[in-house]
Amino acid sequence: xxxxxxxxxxxxxxxxxxxxxxxxxxxxxxxxxxxxxxxxxxxxxxxxxxxxxxxxxxxxxxxxxxxxxxxxxxxxxxxxxxxxxxxxxxxxxxxxxxxxxxxxxxxxxxxxxxxxxxxxxxxxxxxxxxxxxxxxxxxxxxxxxxxxxxxxxxxxxxxxxxxxxxxxxxxxxxxxxxxxxxxxxxxxxxxxxxxxxxxxxxxxxxxxxxxxxxxxxxxxxxxxxxxxxxxxxxxxxxxxxxxxxxxxxxxxxxxxxxxxxxxxxxxxxxxxxxxxxxxxxxxxxxxxxxxxxxxxxxxxxxxxxxxxxxxxxxxxxxxxxxxxxxxxxxxxxxxxxxxxxxxxxxx
Ligand code: KG4
Ligand code: ZN
Numbered sequence: 001x002x003x004x005x006x007x008x009x010x011x012x013x014x015x016x017x018x019x020x021x022x023x024x025x026x027x028x029x030x031x032x033x034x035x036x037x038x039x040x041x042x043x044x045x046x047x048x049x050x051x052x053x054x055x056x057x058x059x060x061x062x063x064x065x066x067x068x069x070x071x072x073x074x075x076x077x078x079x080x081x082x083x084x085x086x087x088x089x090x091x092x093x094x095x096x097x098x099x100x101x102x103x104x105x106x107x108x109x110x111x112x113x114x115x116x117x118x119x120x121x122x123x124x125x126x127x128x129x130x131x132x133x134x135x136x137x138x139x140x141x142x143x144x145x146x147x148x149x150x151x152x153x154x155x156x157x158x159x160x161x162x163x164x165x166x167x168x169x170x171x172x173x174x175x176x177x178x179x180x181x182x183x184x185x186x187x188x189x190x191x192x193x194x195x196x197x198x199x200x201x202x203x204x205x206x207x208x209x210x211x212x213x214x215x216x217x218x219x220x221x222x223x224x225x226x227x228x229x230x231x232x233x234x235x236x237x238x239x240x241x242x243x244x245x246x247x248x249x250x251x252x253x254x255x256x257x258x259x260x261x262x263x264x265x266x267x268x269x270x271x272x273x274x275x276x277x278x279x280x281x282x283x284x285x286x287x288x289x290x291x292x293x294x295x296x297x298x299x300x301x302x303x304x305x306x307x308x309x310x311x312x313x314x315x316x317x318x319x320x321x322x323x324x325x326x327x328x329x330x331x332x333x334x335x336x337x338x339x340x341x342x343x344x345x346x347x
Contacts, residue, residue: 001318002028004066004074004099005311006058008092009084009112010141011035011045012304013057015065017074018311025315027122030308031065033057036182043181044171051087058095071103076325078314081109082340083142089336097331106325108314109334112305113143113342116271117155118316119298119309126296128152131267134296135260137252137284140272141167141182146211146259147343149269153322157343158259159211166248166274169215173222173244177237187241188277194235194242199225201247211255218247249283257287269296276303 001021007014017029035053039045079096081089100107117136120126128151135158136147144161164172167184174183179190201221204214222244226232260268268288270281281297288295302309317323326334 001075001315002073003076003078003311003314003318004071005078005110005307005314006062006092006096007080007112007115007305007307007310008054008058008088009080009082010088010305011039011050011053012306013054013061013092014305014307014310015061016307016311017066018308018315020315020319023125023127025122025312027308027311029065030306031061032304032306033061034304040181043175045085047085047087050085051091054088054091058091062095062099071099071105074103074105076108076314076318077105078108078110078310079334080112080115080310081334082111082337084112084336084338086336086338089338093334093336097334100326100331101328106327107331107334108317108323108325110310110313110317111340111342112310113138113145114313115309116140116143117147117149117269117342118312119271119302119306120269120296121312121316122302122308123299124296126267131294131296133263133265134267134269135256135263135265136269136271137256138272139166139252139270139274139280141165141171143272144213144215146256148259148263148265152316152320155343158263159213159255161213161215162205163214163216164219166213166215166252167272169219169248170274172219173241176219176223177226177240179237184274184277188245188279190238190241191245191279192242194238194240196242196246198239199243201225201243203247203251206251206254211259213251213255215248218244245277245279249280252280253283253287256284257291260288260291260293265293267294267296271298271303273304276300
């Protein structure tokens with residue numbers, strides 16, 4: 001089975017071709033055009049600018065990536081149709097609909113978060129029989145969720161953030177220290193040189209008894225701690241980055257591990273942009289090891305938004321017969337859903 005996937009939910013225009021046979025996957029093509037340098041100067045993603053850039057990029061990217069092969073051998077088209085920026089989603093959806101209709105191929109709509117959930121599958125030997133149920137910590141710029149994955153396409157929401165997402169918290173903390181955008185990579189780099197015990201920051205909702213998170217208070221605590229100081233030097237900034245990161249990791253770790261125990265999972269996974277964070281992966285990996293559980297994470301190039309993860313999610317949706325295959329005129333019924341929740345049912 002060969003799938004061509006398109007992803008344009010935020011500020012990355014991405015396309016991938018994946019072929020699969022059983023659990024053996026082969027990523028044949030993978031291209032990501034990131035708009036980060038364009039949005040950097042605005043301190044965040046500007047939706048109108050993102051949409052215009054997707055419009056300019058999508059066709060050349062498809063042409064360059066597919067080359068003279070065009071759509072030869074492709075069996076299905078997959079596209080992200082939410083959650084994300086509607087003005088961005090619509091460009092990928094329109095491209096996918098057009099290709100599917102013209103080439104008479106079935107079209108599969110994929111949830112962006114489900115894509116992230118499947119990103120570790122691209123480079124790990126994950127076996128449904130051995131590794132389900134899995135506990136998946138999804139941490140990105142827009143999402144922070146603990147999901148229990150009982151089977152392909154079978155999810156239960158265990159906990160989520162009540163306010164800011166983890167990546168968003170990194171971005172906001174970086175912004176208030178004037179460090180640039182996106183904040184995650186900058187803050188985590190500076191944290192390596194800092195003292196994590198330099199500032200006493202709260203561990204929000206650590207003992208709330210559920211699996212939810214709240215991260216906006218942490219950002220305010222960072223602001224107050226810095227305001228108390230007369231002047232701030234580079235060392236203070238590194239120390240604050242380390243203290244902030246330590247607080248975030250402690251909260252994420254404690255809830256994820258507690259949930260892994262309660263739900264007696266057979267593996268732990270992490271996904272989303274923040275899964276690029278080495279300190280978080282090290283901490284989670286060592287806790288998983290103590291519990292004798294395999295720990296899976298995506299390769300660095302698949303942590304951020306990409307179409308390869310959308311293709312794997314589509315592959316398993318089709319394989320497990322959970323995909324709705326849009327064909328012929330039905331292809332045109334697909335619309336973007338900016339707030340599409342992968343799982344609504346909370347345990
Ligand atoms: O998944 P993603 O590329 O886009 C969304 O779907 O949101 O995630 C982007 C987020 C940004 O907030 C960015 O600051 C964060 O991931 N991020 C990191 C790291 N690398 C990226 N956060 C913490 N540590 C990192 N190393
Ligand atoms: Zn994402």
